[in-house]
Amino acid sequence: MSGSELTLSAEIALDDFTLTVDEHVSLNGVTAVFGPSGSGKTSLLNLVAGFLRPDRGEISFGDEIWAKTEPKAWVPPHRRPVGTVFQDAQLFPHLSVRGNLDYADKRADKTAPGHARTKIIDAMALSPLLNRTVQTLSGGERQRVAIARTLLTRPRLLLLDEPLSALDGARKAELLPFLETLKTEFALPTLYVSHDVDEVSRIADRVMMLEAGRVIATGRTDDVLSRFGLEAGRNPYEQAAFLSGVIDQEAARDGLIAVRIGEATIWPAANVDLASGARVSLKIPARDVSIALEEPTGISIQNMLSASVVAIEPTKRPAFQTVTLSVGDQTILATVTRKAVTDLALAPGRAVFALIKSATFHH
Amino acid sequence: MSLPDLTALWLTARLAFVTTLVLLVFGTPLAWWLAQTRSRFKPAIEAIIALPLVLPPTVLGFYLLIAMSPNAPFGEFWMAATGDTLSFSFTGLVIGSVIYSFPFMIQPLQSAFEGPVQQAMRTAASLRASRLDAFFSVALPMSVRGFVTATVLSFAHTLGEFGVVLMVGGNIPDRTRVASIEIYENVETLNYGDAHALSLILLIISFITLFCVFLFNKRFPAHVRL
Amino acid sequence: MATNFKTTLEKLEFDFEARSGYALNIVSGSTGKLYAQIIHGAPYDVFLAADQVRPERLVQNGAADSESRFTYAHGGLALWGPSRSEVTPDTLWEIDIARFALANPDLAPYGAASLQLLERYERVELLEPKFVYGESVGQTFAFIRTGNAELGFVAASQILALPEAHRGGYWLVPRQLHDPIAQDAVLLNRGVDNPVASAFLTYLRSDDAKEIIRESGYWNAYGDWVE
DSSP, X not given: OTTOEXXXXXXXXXXXXXXXXXXXXXXXXEEEEEOOTTSSHHHHHHHHHTSSOOSEEEEEETTEEEEETTTTEEOOGGGSOEEEEXXXXXXXXXXXXXXXXXXXXXXXOTTSXXXXXXXXXXXXXXXGGTTSBGGGOOHHHHHHHHHHHHHHTOOSEEEEESTTTTSOHHHHHHHHHHHHHIIIIIOOOEEEEESOHHHHHXXXXXXXXXXXXXXXXXXXXXXXXXXXXXXXXXXXXXXXXXXXXXXXXXXXXXXXXXXXXXXXXXXXXXXXXXXXXXXXXXXXXXXXXXXXXXXXXXXXXXXXXXXXEEEEEEOSSTTEEEEEEEXXXXXXXXXXXXXXXXXXXXXXXXXXXXXXXXXXXXX | OOHHHXXXXXXXXXXXXXXXXXXXXHHHHHHHHHHHOOOTTHHHHHHHHHHXXXXXXXXXHHHHXXXXXXXXXXXXXXXXXXXXXXXXXXXXXXXXXHHHHXXXXXXXXXXXXXXXXXXXXXXXXXXXXXXXXXXXXXXXXXXXXXXXXXXXXXXXXXXXOOHHHHHHHXXXXXXXXXXXXXXXXXXXXXXXXXXXXHHHHHHHHHHHHHHHHHHHHHHSOOOOOO | OBGGGHHHHHHHHHHHHHHHOOOOOOOOBOHHHHHHHHHTTOOOSEEEOSSSHHHHHHHHTTSEEEEEEEEEEEEXXXXXXXXXXXXXXXXXXXXXXXXXXXXXXXXXXXXHXXXXXXXXXXXXXXXXXXXXXXXXXXXXXXXXXXXXXXXXXXXXXXXXXXXXXXXXXXXXXXXXXXXXXXXXXXXXXXXXXXXXXXXXXXXXXXXXXXXXXXXXXXXXXXXXXXX
């Protein structure tokens, strides 16, 4: 498909804002869809995969129209030659590694150009894992199985939705070479969703930068990143704070370990083998902290701390501000939009609830 | 133990079996729809389905008695179509039991179909599986636990049904005189020997059924989301 | 007090309270359940049963005063078809009856009497496939009233308690065609020293009370049907 284009000219209303794009993405190499959490990256991917329908506009792949509102056209997700690798791998739990690969193999369009099964399995180094159940795999291994499974469907376009974000530092380093192999050996046009400058600068040829549902920049990776003062190793979205707490094995539940922070308890997604009473340090990325004025109910976020606003400071990115919150005698940071600061009337001294989407153990 | 007791027990088993089968056929698509819909009618429909959990069975039985009467449109239609009243018939009992046990089928299935299964349906679509294909190759195997729970609860709940049957059954041997009614009658007529025997059998069957579910759930833990 | 006697007792209560100045406290339920409650110490003074068995048993168990037991009413049986203009014994020979309701003969004296009457007319074999049994004569009444059964045996008192326009066709079964549905009253141990209890039982034997009972659809020792 080289030389051809992916046309993204669509509008869709999301919970917080309207995602509006009007881009022609070259189907050559890797294009990073880059931006902070909640900027609409995953929704954009869902439009391409067919999991979301645009309210208005058109999604086309070369001269194939996948979705269009005037006149109406629609290709359902399973008919699009798109391979999606999800953030958390999404392996089928009732099938073994081999079963997961067979699932894709059986349904692949064998008339489409593709690569041999053995080549794919070798490239992702899966031979020793084939008979394992997916529950026994590490995070990195799961992503390798997910990538291989997607390649077996013989996609003409690859969508990678933050494939590294569920992994810790060491696992990330392990998987990165496989992503580079994917790029060099299989050479598929790819949309790569990420909020990590390191990843993007290593893998992407081009960057499409998203903020609050709008594309604010596109171009060659180096150009875009340097234009915004973004360099590898200095990630504006990776601002983080550290909370220290005490392991409480009694409050552990559903396989999650519990950490007591003063009166409150949070359940980090990662797991460590420590006894009750052990002191630990948790890394809380600022982009994963949201702020609510009242204690929310009916929400999937489990980790809530009552906090009070200490300071509000600008970031490098005009639309965002960093809010410093005190939690007991400790502090955490939250990256929120300038609009949210105004709408919630946040000011120093204000009592709020900090909703923490992720916390990892800091060693 | 006398013979009529076994007749009632056999009838009860048949009623529970047919009811569960009907519930599986109608409940599965409805539970599926509920698990993925964003319709604004969803809370209302969920509330209606849950009603039998809180209403006394006599309320349901009373309304059914009125609806099944040949004086009412539905009962009249049935009478014209089959030449028999719907009340006091096995079919009438099945209808009553299906309504009465509805939440016991729908709720476990709905929660089995929600969340991870819906995400897995997307994953399957990204692997070229049509919705029907994905339902059978992914959603069903991932929901086995929910199906076992729903089926067994519906079956066991129908075994123990009393109020609705009392209202619309008419106590006809081999047709609507189920075990719970027979036990009630034995107690009322001070026939404690037969009441004991039948109660004990029902208790043992119910225990074994539920025991099997808990054993199954222990051996096949719910698939964790990966 | 048994449920089928409820509306009649309300009339009696009104009359008794007006005459004596005493106030009654009425608890109604099925005879079997009330019996079980009395055995387990329920605080009742007088028991008006729908049969003779339960009061007799209470006397045997020493829970009631044997001297006080008497039959306060004989239940009147009626063949009822509310959708018909007229019901006679001949109605039992109609062949297109879909459902025939009667009280469970094992549980209710009215049911036993109904079966007895059908046996006398040799209609049991032909009607039996159409039988539906109510747990009590009250439920049997509901089956017919809601139209689920078009014909059946109920208590005469139930029909007479309806407004005339809703009664439809009914046949009051002559008392000599079945064993009496004798309903006994008994003074319970707790009521022995209660003057209201004794006064009420005395009133229940009076001609005024008998008249009210008879008008409500029960037989008594003296009278015939009054309509």
